[in-house]
Amino acid sequence: MRFLPLASGSQGNATVVEFDGTRLLLDAGLAAKELAARLEACDVEPASIDAILLSHEHQDHVRGAQKLSKHFGIPVAASWATLQGMDRSPQAFAGWIDLPVDHGVRIGAVTVVPFPVPHDAAAPVGFVLEGDSVRIGVATDLGHATPQIAERLSGCDLLMIESNHDPLLLRDGPYPWRLKDRVAGKLGHLSNSEAAALIKHSVDERCRCIVLAHLSEKNNTPELARSSALRALRARGCERVEVKIARFDRPMAAVHL
Secondary structure (H helix, E strand, O other): OEEEEEEOOOOOOEEEEEEOOEEEEEOOOOOHHHHHHHHHHOOOOHHHOOEEEOOOOOHHHHOOHHHHHHHHOOOEEEOHHHHHHHOOOHHHOOOEEEOOOOOOEEEOOEEEEEEEOOOOOOOOEEEEEEEOOEEEEEEOOOOOOOHHHHHHHOOOOEEEEEOOEOHHHHHHOOOOHHHHHHHHOOOOOOEHHHHHHHHHHHOOOOOOEEEEEOOOOOOOOHHHHHHHHHHHHHHHOOOOOEEEEOOOOOOOOOEEO
C-alpha cells in the first residue's frame, strides 16, 4: 500500500492511495493542471487513477475534480448530496460511482466505506479504505469528533486526521471574528487538542502511522500539531507510531505499508 498526500490545507487537498494496483485520489482540491503536475512529479500517471473520491463539495476538495475526470477519463465517487452541493450532475464527469454513507463500495482492490462527519457541507464524510490486508482511516474536515468517528477509525494501520489550528493562534490571528467562529465551531475544523483526543481514542496496537492534515498556515505550526499528537500517543502507550505532517505547498513523502 502506498499513501501519498499531494496537498493538504485550506487552499487545497488531494491524496493518492494505492492498494494492490488500484489507485484512488482522495479529493481533488487543486486546479486540474496543478494536480496533474504533482501526480506526474510523483511518478503517478493521472490516467492510471481508478476513481476520484470526494469527501464534500467545498472548493478546497473539488476544485480540479471535473476537469481531471473529463480529461483523463476518471470516474468520480461521491454521494448524490455532494454532487448537488457542487451543482453538478453525474454527466459532468467521465463516470459516477455512488457512495452511500455507511455502505461499503468496492473499487478495484479496495473497499471504500464513507462515514458521516460534522462539517458545514451538504453530506460530508470521512473514509475507511481497506485492501491488501491494510486498513486506512481518513477524517480531514470535521468540527468535532464523536464516539462514532473514533470507533470508525479504530483498527487502522494508518490514520489521516485533521489538526487544523491552535486555539490561541486562531484567537489572536488575522481572521475576521465570523471566520474564527466558523473554524472553531462544531461544524468547522479540529484544533490540535481535539485531534489529539481523537487520536487517543482511535489508535490501537495495529496503527503504524498518523498523518496530520489540513493544518492552517496562519493559525497553526507543524511543531505545535506534532507535539500535541505525540503527547496523545504517549498517553496511549503508542510511542512507536510515526507522526507525519501533510503540507499544502508540496507532496509529502509517501508512506508504504
